[in-house]
Amino acid sequence: xxxxxxxxxxxxxxxxxxxxxxxxxxxxxxxxxxxxxxxxxxxxxxxxxxxxxxxxxxxxxxxxxxxxxxxxxxxxxxxxxxxxxxxxxxxxxxxxxxxxxxxxxxxxxxxxxxxxxxxxxxxxxxxxxxxxxxxxxxxxxxxxxxxxxxxxxxxxxxxxxxxxxxxxxxxxxxxxxxxxxxxxxxxxxxxxxxxxxxxxxxxxxxxxxxxxxxxxxxxxxxxxxxxxxxxxxxxxxxxxxxxxxxxxxxxxxxxxxxxxxxxxxxxxxxxxxxxxxxxxxxxxxxxxxxxxxxxxxxxxxxxxxxxxxxxxxxxxxxxxxxxxxxxxxxxxxxxxxxxxxxxxxxxxxxxxxxxxxxxxxxxxxxxxxxxxxxxxxxxxxxxxxxxxxxxxxxxxxxxxxxxxxxxxxxxxxxxxxxxxxxxxxxxxxxxxxxxxxxxxxxxxxxxxxxxxxxxxxxx
RNA sequence: UCCCCAGUAGCUCAGUUGGCAGAGCAAUUGGCUGUUAACCAAUGGGUCCGCGGUUCAAAUCCGUGCUGGGGAGCCA
Numbered sequence: 271x272x273x274x275x276x277x278x279x280x281x282x283x284x285x286x287x288x289x290x291x292x293x294x295x296x297x298x299x300x301x302x303x304x305x306x307x308x309x310x311x312x313x314x315x316x317x318x319x320x321x322x323x324x325x326x327x328x329x330x331x332x333x334x335x336x337x338x339x340x341x342x343x344x345x346x347x348x349x350x351x352x353x354x355x356x357x358x359x360x361x362x363x364x365x366x367x368x369x370x371x372x373x374x375x376x377x378x379x380x381x382x383x384x385x386x387x388x389x390x391x392x393x394x395x396x397x398x399x400x401x402x403x404x405x406x407x408x409x410x411x412x413x414x415x416x417x418x419x420x421x422x423x424x425x426x427x428x429x430x431x432x433x434x435x436x437x438x439x440x441x442x443x444x445x446x447x448x449x450x451x452x453x454x455x456x457x458x459x460x461x462x463x464x465x466x467x468x469x470x471x472x473x474x475x476x477x478x479x480x481x482x483x484x485x486x487x488x489x490x491x492x493x494x495x496x497x498x499x500x501x502x503x504x505x506x507x508x509x510x511x512x513x514x515x516x517x518x519x520x521x522x523x524x525x526x527x528x529x530x531x532x533x534x535x536x537x538x539x540x541x542x543x544x545x546x547x548x549x550x551x552x553x554x555x556x557x558x559x560x561x562x563x564x565x566x567x568x569x570x571x572x573x574x575x576x577x578x579x580x581x582x583x584x585x586x587x588x589x590x591x592x593x594x595x596x597x598x599x600x601x602x603x604x605x606x607x608x609x610x611x612x613x614x615x616x617x618x619x620x621x622x623x624x625x626x627x628x629x630x631x632x633x634x635x636x637x638x639x640x641x642x643x644x645x646x647x648x649x650x651x652x653x654x655x656x657x658x659x660x661x662x663x664x665x666x667x668x669x670x671x672x673x674x675x676x677x678x679x680x681x682x683x684x685x686x687x688x689x690x691x692x693x694x695x696x697x698x699x700x701x702x703x704x705x706x707x708x709x710x711x712x713x714x715x716x717x718x719x720x721x722x723x724x725x726x727x728x729x
Numbered sequence: 730u731c732c733c734c735a736g737u738a739g740c741u742c743a744g745u746u747g748g749c750a751g752a753g754c755a756a757u758u759g760g761c762u763g764u765u766a767a768c769c770a771a772u773g774g775g776u777c778c779g780c781g782g783u784u785c786a787a788a789u790c791c792g793u794g795c796u797g798g799g800g801a802g803c804c805a
Contacts (some may be wrong), residue, residue: 299764306764319765337755352763378766385740406759425733441805474805499803512805591801592773602801655805700805702751713798716803725796 271344277314279357285347289359291318292367294395295339297338297378302724305332309341312394315401315546319350319358331366337378338370338395359634362528366658383716390720390729401547404718405540406705411514412539413701415491416532422488422515427475432467432679440498441470459475471496474698476630477683483694484686486703490515492723500724504713505651505703516696522632522658523642525695526618529654530571531644532699533616537566540708541655546706556710562648563708576639578599579619581610586612602651609646616653617646627668631657632693643697650707656697663687 271290276429279289288386294309303324308317320343321334345361352358375389376396385392393399417424430444446464448514460468475491482489495512515528540548541563552559574582583594583604592601600619609617621639626629631640645654666687670677677684705717715721721729 295766297767299762299767301762301764302760304763306767308765313747317765321763349764352765354765372756373739376741379740380766381740495805497804501803502730504799506804510805611774652805689769698805703805729772 276316276318278356279318280627281318282316282338282347282357283347285357287346288355288362289347290342290344291320291359292342293318293333293340295337295341295370300333300573305335307335307341309343309609310395312400312401312404314404315397315550316355320361320364321347321356322361322364322518326361328366329610331365334369335364335366336370336374336468338371340367342367349643356384358451366566383713387715387721389718395668397550399716401550402705402711403719404711405544405547405716408544409440409540409705410492410643411537412536412543413490415539416535416680417490417515420488420639422490423486425475425479425482425486425489425491426493427472427478427491427514429472429664430465430469430497431472432465432469434728437452437508440500441473441518442496442498444469446472450565474512475514476516476698478533478653479514479696481682481686483518483696485692486691487519488515488517489683491512500723505706506723507702507714508724509716510700510714510718513699513701514515514696516627516694518692520658520695521693522620522643522695523655525658525697526571526573526620526643529656529697529699531617531666532615533571533645533653533704536704537708539565541567551711552708559708559710565615566707569615571584571618572613573618575619575621576619576623576642577621579604582630583607597623597625598642605646605651606637606648609651610648616648619644619646624669627657629675630659630666632660633665633669645697647707649712650703653698653707654699656695658695659689660692661691661693663691 271288273290273292276291279291291309291311293309294310296317296498298305298307298312298489304474305322307320307322309320310317314613322329326332331521342365343359343361344363345359347357348360350358356438376392381396384394387397394403404449412422433624445458447458447462451462460466463469473495475493479491482699489561491514493511494509496509498508499506517528519525577596577602580596584610586607588607590601590605592598592605594604607616620641622642623638624633624640627640631642635639641658643654643656644652660669661683666684667677702714702717706712706714711717715723
């Protein structure tokens with residue numbers, strides 16, 4: 271007999287008769303005549319109720335079933351006379367695969383997120399975390415679906431990179447030198463290292479993506495990214511996933527159009543395909559989520575320049591901890607004011623002063639600002655960071671010189687501006703931040719299966 | 730890294746002015762019931778985060794370290 275998953279069972283209109291299910295017991299209630307068990311198999315939020323009668327030959331064993339126990343059950347799928355579920359299984363056979371002893375850390379009651387983080391290997395067995403990671407899976411799929419439909423090519427950028435100057439924060443060094451090698455040489459001799467030079471984990475696939483955009487046209491990378499920043503916040507982890515589209519023959523406007531289309535597509539996909547899991551978050555995590563989803567889906571995102579944003583902030587009469595002035599990098603309190611209070615919807619901020627942005631962003635005609643764009647979202651802050659890239663070789667070289675960047679490691683990057691250079695643009699979208707946005711989860715550690723943060727690499 | 734808060738039973742937490750360590754849930758045992766955060770009763774369960782100090786006496790006050798949370802910076 272073939273196994274049926276619970277997400278299929280609970281949606282049936284008519285009973286197929288006998289069914290076979292496999293899963294884990296979430297809770298059990300006993301009576302003298304029979305036991306009620308709720309089984310979950312991870313396929314959906316819902317459990318299936320199983321009724322085990324005391325005439326089953328292993329009923330004594332069944333009475334010993336505990337929360338967390340894995341089972342294989344055969345029985346008739348019948349309409350449930352009880353409230354709360356359409357179907358239940360009248361078991362004709364209950365096979366215990368593995369009994370969970372009393373030390374099983376998950377109880378029927380609600381646990382705190384902080385506690386569940388200490389048992390990250392077991393937390394996907396809870397309703398909330400099961401839902402989070404099903405949504406995460408579905409959203410990863412939706413990203414590939416969106417880009418395939420738009421004719422983008424998927425690029426896997428290298429995770430180990432040779433340059434230490436991608437300019438997006440502290441990097442993790444990759445080396446095969448042993449501590450004793452280093453001690454003997456008195457230093458890290460990279461010429462003796464695996465790659466013959468210093469190597470690091472990537473902080474962005476952008477530079478690779480640019481090369482492929484200038485070859486395949488429209489591409490995207492979607493994969494892990496690493497930052498060795500000592501960041502201790504609810505919005506940062508050392509290893510996270512980033513989506514980075516890069517488009518040839520695209521300017522800043524096109525970049526924003528694309529970002530807005532992407533976000534709206536992913537939100538619509540979530541609402542359509544993760545309805546049941548999302549309902550948990552709507553009910554128990556953040557009651558304002560449906561409103562935010564509606565805003566994301568149906569309202570045009572605001573678009574304004576950094577300069578205009580500064581003016582709005584100056585005129586706001588808000589008491590900010592950090593004073594607003596042209597040339598400063600916006601603080602989170604400023605970004606939150608713009609997205610949450612002033613516009614009350616996502617905001618694209620463009621054209622930042624060149625001094626606070628990296629070398630590869632395209633110089634605007636005013637020679638003061640660059641064609642950067644950040645998407646600020648209520649509660650999350652920066653969801654997207656990107657730019658139109660500097661495609662003019664002379665301008666690019668000037669900027670690198672101004673910022674004291676060595677040219678040699680970038681010879682290949684500069685080559686792309688020598689041979690058939692075209693305007694192009696792209697951005698990075700933090701996958702985990704997107705998940706936080708649509709689930710209302712407030713700590714990024716709770717949307718990552720096994721989060722890596724300063725001082726924590728368990729599991 | 731900086732600022733603030735917290736750490737007491739397996740979990741969530743209470744603990745008064747410094748004076749015998751507590752509750753709910755969970756677990757175990759029994760009872761009862763088409764139950765559904767089931768219900769009722771009994772039982773077991775403690776390095777009060779670690780170290781040092783003040784005191785006749787410290788979960789409680791002081792110092793310090795560790796861990797966790799919130800905020801900031803950095804960014805996605």
